[in-house]
Amino acid sequence: MVPIAPTGFHDAYLFDLDGTIYLGDDLLPGARRLIEELRRRGIPVRFLSNNPTKAPAQYAEKLERLGLATPVGDIANTVATMTNWLVSNHPGATVFPIAERPLIDALTQAGIRISEDPAEIDIVIASYDRGFTYEKLQIAFDAIWFHRRAILVATNPDRYCPFPGGRGEPDCAAIVAAIEACTGATCQQIVGKPDPSMVTQALAGLEVDPRRCVMVGDRLGTDIELAVRAGMSSALVLTGDSTLDDVLATPEAHRPTYILERIDRLIPSWDELGWTADEETR
C-alpha cells in the first residue's frame, strides 16, 4: 500500500489538530500553505479536536501564534460537543465532571448543575483530566455503584495524547477504564470523534453535503472512523499516530480514502502552484 492523494477538491475540509496541523508547538510541513490555499479558493476549513482541556478560544490563540489565524467559530472540540449533548439529551441533570477548567466553565455557563455529592449526581462525565485524584474516583464510584444512580459518559475515547519526541500523556480512556473497573458500569456515550455529532457541530452553518467533504487526521480509530460513520471521504496523514502498517491491519471498510505523507498533498495542483516537497516549508 502506497500513499494516495486526492486528484480534486472537496466542498469543505475538516482537520484534526494534534499530529495533523501541528505537533507540539510546530506546524507540520505544508500545513500553513495548505490552509492558506484552501481559504484563497474560498473553500470552508474547520478544525476538530477531541481534547477537552482547552476551550476553542485557546486553540484559536495557538493557531494564531503559529501563524494560522483562525476564527473561534471554525474550531469545534469536546468542550462544546459535551455541553451541547447534555443540554439536548439530559436537561436538568446534575453532573459530576472529572474535568479541567474549560469544560467545567462551559457547563456552568450553559446552566448545567454541577455537584460533588454522590447522592444527587445523575451523570459522571469522564474526560482528559490531569487533576484526576482518588477522591474524584471515589465520588464517581459512590454515585454509580453505591447509590446506583449515575450513568457514566465521556468526552473522548483517546488512550493518550501524543507529544513531540514520541512521548504522550494519559487521556480520557484511562479515566473511563478506572471508573468502569471499580463500578462494573459501562460508559454510555462518548461525544468526541468518532461520534458523528462532531461533524454536525463542525459543519453547522455551512450549506454543504458531508458526502462531498473530507475529514483529515492522523488517527484511524477516531479521525478516519469519524469520516466512515458520517459518510465522508477521509485522509490519513502519516505525520502523527498512524503508519501504513496500521492501515493494513484495519478492515477495509474502516480504511481512509486517501493516505498522505504530508498534509499539503491534499492540494492536487502542486505543479501549477510551483510547490515542492521541502521539509522546511510550513
Ligand SMILES: [Mg+2]
Ligand atoms: Mg491527532
